Amino acid sequence: MTLKQPLLQIGNFGTHITKNPAGTFSFVGHVPTTCNNVYKTYEEAENAFIEFFRKQDISWQKENISNLRNDIFVKILSI
Numbered sequence: 001m002t003l004k005q006p007l008l009q010i011g012n013f014g015t016h017i018t019k020n021p022a023g024t025f026s027f028v029g030h031v032p033t034t035c036n037n038v039y040k041t042y043e044e045a046e047n048a049f050i051e052f053f054r055k056q057d058i059s060w061q062k063e064n065i066s067n068l069r070n071d072i073f074v075k076i077l078s079i
Helices: 042-055 058-067 070-077
Strands: 008-010 013-019 025-029
Touching: 008 058, 013 042, 025 042, 042 058, 042 070
Parallel strands: none
Antiparallel strands: 008 013, 013 025
């Protein structure tokens, strides 16, 4: 499962979650270091990304909130 639109896109760089041949999920593209892991489910990887985003300083979040995919934007605001 890979959605064409990245979770976060800054310029030409995008962050995607993709399914590995082993059935696990990992990040491809511009990957935050703290998310560079293998996850058992897509939701687990997505939650790791949301946690990464929320841990950034407020000025970075404000600068990049409009670069989020819509469903991720909603999930970040609903936490």
